[in-house]
Amino acid sequence: MSINGSIVGPFYEGAVLNLECETFGGKPTPEVSWFKGDEELDSESHVRVEKNGASSVTSTVKMTLERDDLGAKIECHVDNEAIDDALVSWVEVDLHVGPSSLEVEGPTAPVTAGDFVTLTCTIEGAKPAANATWFNRSDVLNTQPQTEIELAPDGTFTTVSTVEVPVSRHDHQGTYYCKGSNSVLQSKGEAPLLKSLDIQVLCEYLYF
Numbered sequence: 001m002s003i004n005g006s007i008v009g010p011f012y013e014g015a016v017l018n019l020e021c022e023t024f025g026g027k028p029t030p031e032v033s034w035f036k037g038d039e040e041l042d043s044e045s046h047v048r049v050e051k052n053g054a055s056s057v058t059s060t061v062k063m064t065l066e067r068d069d070l071g072a073k074i075e076c077h078v079d080n081e082a083i084d085d086a087l088v089s090w091v092e093v094d095l096h097v098g099p100s101s102l103e104v105e106g107p108t109a110p111v112t113a114g115d116f117v118t119l120t121c122t123i124e125g126a127k128p129a130a131n132a133t134w135f136n137r138s139d140v141l142n143t144q145p146q147t148e149i150e151l152a153p154d155g156t157f158t159t160v161s162t163v164e165v166p167v168s169r170h171d172h173q174g175t176y177y178c179k180g181s182n183s184v185l186q187s188k189g190e191a192p193l194l195k196s197l198d199i200q201v202l203c204e205y206l207y208f
Helices: 183-188
Strands: 006-012 016-026 031-036 039-041 043-049 055-064 073-079 087-096 101-105 116-126 131-136 146-151 157-166 174-181 193-199
Touching: 006 016, 006 183, 016 031, 016 073, 016 087, 031 043, 031 055, 055 073, 101 174, 101 193, 116 131, 116 174, 116 193, 131 157, 157 174
Parallel strands: 006 087
Antiparallel strands: 016 055, 031 039, 031 073, 043 055, 073 087, 101 116, 116 157, 131 174, 146 157, 174 193
């Protein structure tokens, strides 16, 4: 394994991580175990006995990375009767994940033609941060959104995209969409997150 505190990655969610831990010259033969937090991981060990009776152990662990491995610390513990406390070596996993949720907010009551309405798209749980793209029906909005990116406690990012658009009578019962994606979804060929919001527009008519 690498020196304590090293960061391995970045890896995309779903990738297979292989780690190897080696001990040298232990007598009696060291016991090697792997942990993620309090969870002991399945591993395989190979023991090589030297001419002086000491043993060297090579232990490997293989795991498929999931969202709950964000910021995980993987530890290799080495112990035998000759030492009081186990020797511990660890690395931290740099995991990239797709967004976990997308929500769209806007006016809940009808608006008047000619007004400007504010729409907000919030995309959570992405690393790296997700990008938001706005559509009016099938057309991409030309209006430049305001975007804020916030760091969440779990190391992922929240993207808040806000756009202000004018509405006309042609927008009555129109649908606005927000699409959220990042490099993880794109590399895996997965569809972006998508949600819509319907707008009701009140129009004034003149009669003669």
